[in-house]
Amino acid sequence: MDYAAVVALQILSGVATLVIVSLGLAVVFGMMRVINLAHGEFLMLGGYTAVLAYGRGVNLWIALLILPPIVVGLVGIVVERLLIRRLYGRMIDTMLATWGLSLALIGGVTMLFGNSVTGVSAPLGNFSVGQFHVSVYDIFLMFAAMALSMAVWAVLKFTPAGLLARGTMQNAEMASALGVAPDRVYAVTFAAGAALSGLAGGLIAPLSGVVPTMGTAFIAKAFITVITGGAAMLTGTLTASGLLGSVSTIFTFLTTPVFGEVALLIVAIVLLRLLPRGITGRFLRRSL
Amino acid sequence: MITVENLVAGYGRIGVLDGISLAVQSGECVGILGHNGMGKTTLLRSIVGLLPAWSGSVTLDGQNLGKMPAYQRARAGIGYVPQGRQIFPGLSVRENLHFGALAKKLPREQAEAEALAEFPELKRLLDRPGGALSGGEQQLLALARALTGQPKILLLDEPTEGIQPSIVQAMIERIGELRQRRGLAVLLVEQNLDFIRGLADRVLMIHRGRILRELDRAAIADPSLEQEFIGAGPQTATTH
Numbered sequence: 001m002d003y004a005a006v007v008a009l010q011i012l013s014g015v016a017t018l019v020i021v022s023l024g025l026a027v028v029f030g031m032m033r034v035i036n037l038a039h040g041e042f043l044m045l046g047g048y049t050a051v052l053a054y055g056r057g058v059n060l061w062i063a064l065l066i067l068p069p070i071v072v073g074l075v076g077i078v079v080e081r082l083l084i085r086r087l088y089g090r091m092i093d094t095m096l097a098t099w100g101l102s103l104a105l106i107g108g109v110t111m112l113f114g115n116s117v118t119g120v121s122a123p124l125g126n127f128s129v130g131q132f133h134v135s136v137y138d139i140f141l142m143f144a145a146m147a148l149s150m151a152v153w154a155v156l157k158f159t160p161a162g163l164l165a166r167g168t169m170q171n172a173e174m175a176s177a178l179g180v181a182p183d184r185v186y187a188v189t190f191a192a193g194a195a196l197s198g199l200a201g202g203l204i205a206p207l208s209g210v211v212p213t214m215g216t217a218f219i220a221k222a223f224i225t226v227i228t229g230g231a232a233m234l235t236g237t238l239t240a241s242g243l244l245g246s247v248s249t250i251f252t253f254l255t256t257p258v259f260g261e262v263a264l265l266i267v268a269i270v271l272l273r274l275l276p277r278g279i280t281g282r283f284l285r286r287s288l
Numbered sequence: 289m290i291t292v293e294n295l296v297a298g299y300g301r302i303g304v305l306d307g308i309s310l311a312v313q314s315g316e317c318v319g320i321l322g323h324n325g326m327g328k329t330t331l332l333r334s335i336v337g338l339l340p341a342w343s344g345s346v347t348l349d350g351q352n353l354g355k356m357p358a359y360q361r362a363r364a365g366i367g368y369v370p371q372g373r374q375i376f377p378g379l380s381v382r383e384n385l386h387f388g389a390l391a392k393k394l395p396r397e398q399a400e401a402e403a404l405a406e407f408p409e410l411k412r413l414l415d416r417p418g419g420a421l422s423g424g425e426q427q428l429l430a431l432a433r434a435l436t437g438q439p440k441i442l443l444l445d446e447p448t449e450g451i452q453p454s455i456v457q458a459m460i461e462r463i464g465e466l467r468q469r470r471g472l473a474v475l476l477v478e479q480n481l482d483f484i485r486g487l488a489d490r491v492l493m494i495h496r497g498r499i500l501r502e503l504d505r506a507a508i509a510d511p512s513l514e515q516e517f518i519g520a521g522p523q524t525a526t527t528h
Contacts, residue, residue, distance in 0.1 A: 174374040179362035179391035
């Protein structure tokens with residue numbers, strides 16, 4: 001019984017982690033069709049921001065939750081201005097440019113802070129389920145994933161900026177003929193996606209530790225989740241995270257973490273073979 | 289109110305507009321008639337700012353729209369209902385209306401109330417996605433959405449295309465009312481002669497990117513126009 005409860009919690013926490021690391025990418029890809037191969041490095045920068053700030057005596061929660069989205073959001077503004085803006089509608093060029101950016105960021109951070117793992121220990125301690133210990137921070141991440149998803153949904157659904165963004169993504173030319181500056185919408189959307197990635201980096205820093213190459217561990221999973229999710233950015237990310245996160249955690253328990261990853265990839269491949277346009281290409285198509 | 293002078297524009301290296309000049313006063317409705325491919329849509333897109341002009345000028349209330357991008361022209365007072373209507377398919381009817389107002393930083397609740405007063409048939413559709421509406425309903429929505437931005441001039445590109453005759457008549461009345469009440473200027477591209485007769489104060493005939501001649505109300509009403517203009521309707525367009 002206790003074991004089942006712990007497994008269930010682990011599954012939920014696996015799903016939550018996927019949601020958190022995918023959301024920033026989902027916003028940028030889902031809204032703008034821009035493939036940002038530096039998404040993993042945005043996470044990494046968020047992680048470094050958290051660890052460095054905490055190391056300099058900043059309050060832990062400010063270091064984890066407040067500073068990373070601000071810093072990486074600003075990075076996003078600069079990257080959009082210098083790189084992304086010049087390549088809209090050129091998917092391959094954008095991939096190449098952001099891949100280059102990703103390598104540059106890894107190199108730059110390695111030069112500055114060295115190629116070693118540093119970290120923050122997970123706050124909040126543990127609680128016991130029978131003979132097992134469960135980290136409270138894992139539970140916190142589940143609530144964080146829920147809160148973030150709801151926040152993204154609410155912003156898109158209820159705020160003027162969210163409405164203008166959704167309309168612009170559907171028909172940029174008409175939006176501009178009605179008085180919206182598409183460039184500005186794209187810039188803000190990209191910065192928001194970057195800020196979400198930065199926050200994700202801060203949130204996972206206590207779990208994974210930070211190292212310049214940590215982005216590569218997440219980018220593939222985040223991409224597979226977003227692509228498997230399909231057109232509806234938020235519903236897609238949530239359903240795909242739910243499915244892939246569960247499969248991967250269950251297989252990790254049954255075998256090893258390596259097979260957990262393998263199972264995730266296999267399920268994603270089979271799913272995309274059956275539903276080439278992702279889960280929300282077939283189901284829940286009208287959702288956000 | 290709006291003055292277009294010597295407008296030259298085209299796609300790539302192919303010129304379409306070859307020096308168009310026209311003016312529309314507030315409250316006036318000017319129709320543009322011409323065969324397919326003569327530059328009617330190009331003219332509207334160029335005024336809206338979706339297609340850069342090669343030369344010439346567009347002035348609205350003395351303000352030169354020259355190099356302004358489309359969104360600034362919209363804010364200056366140009367309203368546009370394009371061909372195919374271009375409703376945001378994934379936004380609800382309500383959100384489509386709000387979009388028109390918010391795009392110009394106008395309050396959305398008030399815009400919605402005004403739009404529903406002018407287009408009461410949208411009331412029961414408010415929560416439907418724009419993409420699920422019929423052609424006629426979408427046309428009304430496109431019109432209402434353009435008006436939520438409080439434009440000074442409305443550019444309509446073939447508003448009757450693919451729309452049943454009963455709605456066409458309703459649209460003539462609706463646009464007529466709007467002109468009177470809001471002092472709205474209308475520039476109307478249309479192939480439907482009945483629609484143009486019902487609305488336009490005068491008509492400009494456009495041919496190969498130039499304005500061939502101007503017709504007053506009497507000339508528009510003349511049945512011989514039909515003869516001259518045969519081939520303009522979509523059903524016979526292939527003969528040209």
